Amino acid sequence: MYSNGKNVTHSGSGRLAGNLITFAVFFVLFVAAIYSLSFWTLENAWLPTIACFVLTLLAFAVPMTFMGRGDSHEVSAQK
Template sequence: MIVNGKPKNHSGQGHFWGNLLMTVVCFLIFAGCVYAMGWWSLEDVWIPGGIAMVLAVLAYLIPQQLLGRSDSVDHEAIHVEDPNAHHASH
């Protein structure tokens, strides 16, 4: 994340228990997807396939989109003027 024009430490730094909890939750969702695929057969395709598809999408969507990204920009904080900055005029 960039704040006041400078890169900030990793956004997950200092949040060990929250990071561990979300890792376990996403891993369990993915394990549920793999388990649902074990019930897939030629006679029974739609229910296990649908469950596996939903769980697979959730297992990748939650960390990628819902938890945020560490390289995102705080648009409000990036435009704050630093009183110590010296602007060179061209």
């Protein structure tokens, strides 16, 4: 499929390094969220739980909400 003279089938090609870096950053956030639960005790439950929630929110919400918008623009009609 072509749009504006460009092949849109391979629109993500050439972005491997950026994709790997982005994956690594958000995967580290997710692992840190799981690691924060290792500090959870009955005496100290609030801080690790809040840290896990915030880190998990960052690890999942940021990529899905802000970074996944590359295909949400409206395609203009070709003339």
